[in-house]
Amino acid sequence: MTEFDGIAAWIREAEALLERISTTQAEALEQAARLCADAIAADGLVHLFGKGHSRIPVEEMFPRYGSFPGFHPIVELSMTYHTDVVGSNGQRQAMFIERVPGLAEVILDNFRFGEHDVMVVFSAGGTTAVPVEVAAGARRRGLRVIAVTSVDQSQHSDPEPTSGKRLLDVADLVIDLCTPEADALVTIDGLDTPVGPGSTLTAVAIVRNG
Numbered sequence: 023m024t025e026f027d028g029i030a031a032w033i034r035e036a037e038a039l040l041e042r043i044s045t046t047q048a049e050a051l052e053q054a055a056r057l058c059a060d061a062i063a064a065d066g067l068v069h070l071f072g073k074g075h076s077r078i079p080v081e082e083m084f085p086r087y088g089s090f091p092g093f094h095p096i097v098e099l100s101m102t103y104h105t106d107v108v109g110s111n112g113q114r115q116a117m118f119i120e121r122v123p124g125l126a127e128v129i130l131d132n133f134r135f136g137e138h139d140v141m142v143v144f145s146a147g148g149t150t151a152v153p154v155e156v157a158a159g160a161r162r163r164g165l166r167v168i169a170v171t172s173v174d175q176s177q178h179s180d181p182e183p184t185s186g187k188r189l190l191d192v193a194d195l196v197i198d199l200c201t202p203e204a205d206a207l208v209t210i211d212g213l214d215t216p217v218g219p220g221s222t223l224t225a226v227a228i229v230r231n232g
Contacts, residue, residue, distance in 0.1 A: 028210055032218040035207035039220050040227055042200040050197045051231060054168050057140050057195065061166075062092035066138030069094045069165070071156050073101035073120050076144035079170070079225040098129060101152065119152075123184040126155030135163050142168045146199060146221040148176035148189035155185065158192045169193035170228055172221060178203040199224045 058068045070080040070093055077097050084093045099111075101120050106112045119125065129152075141160035145153035148171035157167045169189045173196070176188045190196045199221050201207075206216035 028208055028218075031208045035218070036220060036223055039200055039207070039224055043224055043227055046200065047197055047228070050195060051228065053195055054142075054197060057166055057168065058092075058142075061138050061140045062090075064138035066092075066136045066140070067094045068092055068140045068142060069096055069133070069135070069160070070142050070144070071096045071153065072144035073098060073150075073152055074116065075104075075219075075222060076146060076153070076225065077102040078222050079144050079229045082226050082229050096129065096133070096156075120150045121152070121182060123151045123155065123182070126152050126159050130156065130159045130163070135160070135165055137164060139165050140168065141165045142170065143189060143193070144170045144225055145189050146172045146175060146201065146205060146225075147179055148172065149179045149181045151182045151184060154182065154187055154189050154192060157189055158185070158187070161192060161194070166195075167193045168195045168197065170197045170199065170225060172199040172201045172205070175199075175201060175203050175205065197228055199228070 061068055070083055072080040080095045080097055083089050084095050101116050103111045103116065108114065141157065143153050143157045148169065157169060160167050171189050173190060176190055181188050201220045201224060205219040205221050207220045208218040209216045
């Protein structure tokens, strides 16, 4: 497979993913849009949480041109800083921190939530402690919770022992990213593992069409 063949293969898979979102998630997207619109119309906020690369769809909603009022990003630099693999703020720390039980409550306690608010939690894997506990903590505070996650990837991974639950287990509404286990879409000759993730593409498509 040449470099161009790899690009073309990813584009084909990406197009198939977007078509799958369109045909299988339309009802969930409509419900999510209604929940968010009703919250904002009632002077509430739609809070958005994501860690790691799941921060990208959060920033797609706010702050950027073409975004809508009423969305509030909640992101933590310690889990979204990807400049260094090792050393200060390296990936080892980020991947450890996202699995720390109890951290989600510390994060949520920094904010005051209203009775009409909604929480949207993005996590492709949907099993690490922090996003799962953010969703659970938001529900305890009376918020309706929307999970944007890969159902296939989540079901192929074990949840954290501290909660025993996946993100999709603690949400009021689940929107499936429709990405496969391990996320990657393309197999290239000579490489042991597939490459070309798809979850960012579908997450952004979801937030822009929900």
